[in-house]
Amino acid sequence: MGQRFDFDSCAYLAKSGQDSLLEAYLKNIDGELSDHDQVVYHYYSSLFFKYSYDVEQQFYHLLAGEKLIAEKGIPDSIRAKYLDEFALLYRKEESEETQALKYIDSSIHLKRRLKNHNELAKGYLIKGNIFYTFSNAKSYLDSAFRYYTLAKDLNTNEDLNQHLLMNIATVAIDLGLDSEVEKTLKSVHRGHSKNGQHEMATNAIINLANYYIETGDTDKAAGILDTLLDHAAEYKLENCVVFILRTKAGLAASLNDFKSAAMWKDSIINYDENAHALEIEDAIVKFDKLTLEKELLAEQAKIYRNRLWLSFLGGLSFLLALLGLGIYRYQRLKKLAVEKELETTKVQATLNATKAKMEGEQKERQAIASILHDQVASLLTAADMHLKVAGKQASNLKSLDKAEEILKDVNAQVRDLSHQLVSPSLMKFGLESAIEALINRLDSRAFVFFLNSNLGGKRFEQNIEIFIYNSCSELMHNTLKHSSGNECFIRMEWVESIFSLEVRDNGINDNDEEPLGLGLVHITNRTEALGGRFDFMLSREGAMIKLQLPLSPLTTA
Numbered sequence: 346m347g348q349r350f351d352f353d354s355c356a357y358l359a360k361s362g363q364d365s366l367l368e369a370y371l372k373n374i375d376g377e378l379s380d381h382d383q384v385v386y387h388y389y390s391s392l393f394f395k396y397s398y399d400v401e402q403q404f405y406h407l408l409a410g411e412k413l414i415a416e417k418g419i420p421d422s423i424r425a426k427y428l429d430e431f432a433l434l435y436r437k438e439e440s441e442e443t444q445a446l447k448y449i450d451s452s453i454h455l456k457r458r459l460k461n462h463n464e465l466a467k468g469y470l471i472k473g474n475i476f477y478t479f480s481n482a483k484s485y486l487d488s489a490f491r492y493y494t495l496a497k498d499l500n501t502n503e504d505l506n507q508h509l510l511m512n513i514a515t516v517a518i519d520l521g522l523d524s525e526v527e528k529t530l531k532s533v534h535r536g537h538s539k540n541g542q543h544e545m546a547t548n549a550i551i552n553l554a555n556y557y558i559e560t561g562d563t564d565k566a567a568g569i570l571d572t573l574l575d576h577a578a579e580y581k582l583e584n585c586v587v588f589i590l591r592t593k594a595g596l597a598a599s600l601n602d603f604k605s606a607a608m609w610k611d612s613i614i615n616y617d618e619n620a621h622a623l624e625i626e627d628a629i630v631k632f633d634k635l636t637l638e639k640e641l642l643a644e645q646a647k648i649y650r651n652r653l654w655l656s657f658l659g660g661l662s663f664l665l666a667l668l669g670l671g672i673y674r675y676q677r678l679k680k681l682a683v684e685k686e687l688e689t690t691k692v693q694a695t696l697n698a699t700k701a702k703m704e705g706e707q708k709e710r711q712a713i714a715s716i717l718h719d720q721v722a723s724l725l726t727a728a729d730m731h732l733k734v735a736g737k738q739a740s741n742l743k744s745l746d747k748a749e750e751i752l753k754d755v756n757a758q759v760r761d762l763s764h765q766l767v768s769p770s771l772m773k774f775g776l777e778s779a780i781e782a783l784i785n786r787l788d789s790r791a792f793v794f795f796l797n798s799n800l801g802g803k804r805f806e807q808n809i810e811i812f813i814y815n816s817c818s819e820l821m822h823n824t825l826k827h828s829s830g831n832e833c834f835i836r837m838e839w840v841e842s843i844f845s846l847e848v849r850d851n852g853i854n855d856n857d858e859e860p861l862g863l864g865l866v867h868i869t870n871r872t873e874a875l876g877g878r879f880d881f882m883l884s885r886e887g888a889m890i891k892l893q894l895p896l897s898p899l900t901t902a
Contacts, residue, residue: 355389367393380417384410388426400434407431421455425464428452432471442479449475462499462885469496470509477516490516498884507536511549518556526556543580547573551588558596566596587613771814775804776837779814783821784835792825798837803898805844809875813846813892816868820848820890823864828852830887844896849889868892 358367371390378386387410394402407430414424432449435441449472456465473492476485493516497509510533517525530553537546550573557566570593577585594609732752771779777800784794804810817835824833830852838845865881872879877894 355385359389359392380413381419381423384413384417384419384423387413388423388430391430395430403430404434407434421459422461422464425452425455425459425468428455429468429471432475436471436475436478442475445475446472463502463505466496466500466502466505466509469493469499470505470512473512473516477512483520486516486519490520490522495882498882503536503540507533510536514552523560527553530556543576544582544585547577547580547582547585551585551592554592558592558599563596563600567593570596768814771810772807775802776800776810776813777802779810780817780835780837783814783818787821787825792831792833794821794833794835796835796837800837800839803839805896805898809894809896812871812875813844813894816871816892817846817848819864819868823862824848824850824888828888839896839898842895842897844894846892847889848891850887852887853885865890 355367355370358370367389371386371393374386387406391403391406391410394400394406407427411427411431413419414427428448428451432445432452435445435448438445449468453465453468453472456468469492473489473496476489476492479485490513493509493513497506497513500506500509510529514526514529514533517529530549533549534546537543537549550569554566554569554573557563557569570589574586574589574593577589590609590613594606594613597603597605597609768779768782770782777796777798780796780798784796788794805813821833821835828850830850832851834847834849836845836847836849865879869879872892872894875894877892879893880891882889882891
């Protein structure tokens with residue numbers, strides 16, 4: 346069989362970054378390795394060449410290991426590691442995003458089957474990184490944010506958790522999600538502080554202060570910087586102190602508070618004598634200082650006049666640069682305003698078209714239901730009555746009884762079909778009553794449904810109510826078909842002009858298919874077209890689907 350490959354040693358050396366020791370161990374392997382150990386050997390060899398930036402050798406070892414996996418039936422846990430590395434390799438190529446996604450999707454598929462949540466979290470992290478690398482469209486950034494969030498929800502490794510939080514914060518900054526940026530960076534700060542990593546914790550909040558500066562919230566930025574300065578000084582974080590002082594000086598200058606800018610820049614000199622190389626003196630600050638020193642000795646007047654002229658010329662250049670920057674920013678803001686107006690118009694047009702389509706579909710449903718209920722059902726009832734009369738007079742009742750039974754069955758089916766097309770409970774009493782009626786039809790000993798609602802008699806636009814009812818029905822039927830649990834919890838609430846529908850089951854979803862089927866894609870598209878949000882999440886406790894729409898009630902019964 347040959348010698349045994351030391352898996353644990355290689356894992357430790359690779360994780361701790363001891364490349365030279367890893368290289369030495371790999372080169373000293375002699376004798377014949379087992380099939381399993383050969384695969385592991387090629388995997389760690391590919392990692393070594395990856396860290397050495399030798400892509401050709403990295404690719405060679407990955408291909409060699411992949412061939413052995415296919416031939417020898419190696420466990421899926423190792424196969425998944427290879428798929429991760431292939432995905433990361435192809436991620437570097439701009440035209441290979443499809444191939445990279447194909448590899449990582451295969452890895453995620455295996456990890457779901459293995460039910461290793463930390464490894465699955467790494468898979469989602471890599472998929473998020475792929476989308477972020479090729480983020481040439483907002484939808485890619487949205488996808489990166491989604492998979493980073495999924496990875497965070499599954500992960501239990503503290504070091505990886507901090508990495509995931511920083512990734513989420515970075516994408517949130519690109520998407521302009523203010524509340525998510527603040528929440529995530531503060532969480533990073535708490536994690537590093539808990540582990541005694543004060544410099545990393547401080548840098549996280551410095552990033553938050555810079556984000557506030559970029560978004561124009563200078564008051565928040567100033568408050569954070571003041572608190573951080575005391576914290577960095579307490580823990581003797583010299584690099585952080587200098588950076589915070591420079592940021593405060595720049596913030597003061599951007600607000601035309603040149604006295605404060607000069608004070609903070611002088612503080613840098615006092616704190617670090619090497620800070621002269623940071624270009625701490627600008628023309629405006631010099632000019633301001635000179636005007637405050639009018640009572641200099643006469644023999645120094647000539648020197649200061651020369652400095653004044655130099656400062657004036659420098660200040661004039663600075664002001665011209667500011668003017669150019671101001672014009673540029675004005676034109677950019679104007680362009681952004683026009684683009685935003687066009688986007689708003691496009692969204693409103695999409696929303697109107699969706700509502701019109703939903704209204705048209707509902708009118709068709711009502712027309713069909715009306716014909717079935719008012720005409721076809723009435724005719725069937727009349728025929729049934731005539732058959733009963735004929736039955737009393739005829740001598741052979743067997744055929745008439747059979748015809749009467751068929752008519753009753755057809756009549757019941759027509760009535761059920763008309764109710765499916767348009768729910769009478771929904772039209773007459775609203776969403777809460779309609780969902781309760783739907784639960785009564787689907788509830789059984791094998792699968793129990795629970796409803797929690799604060800709607801009461803609130804009513805909304807008819808086409809919106811129909812969309813919500815049909816969506817809830819689709820989700821409940823999906824739960825019956827796909828969930829391994831025996832309970833489903835439905836929550837409907839309306840709070841501060843936001844309607845929420847949440848459907849959650851207690852089963853573990855082991856389905857290998859993609860999470861979003863055709864029905865859920867349809868609901869997602871309609872929800873987004875109406876200005877809402879649709880989320881699908883898997884966890885250890887089961888599946889949870891949440892639909893949110895901005896709604897205002899029409900009446901309250």
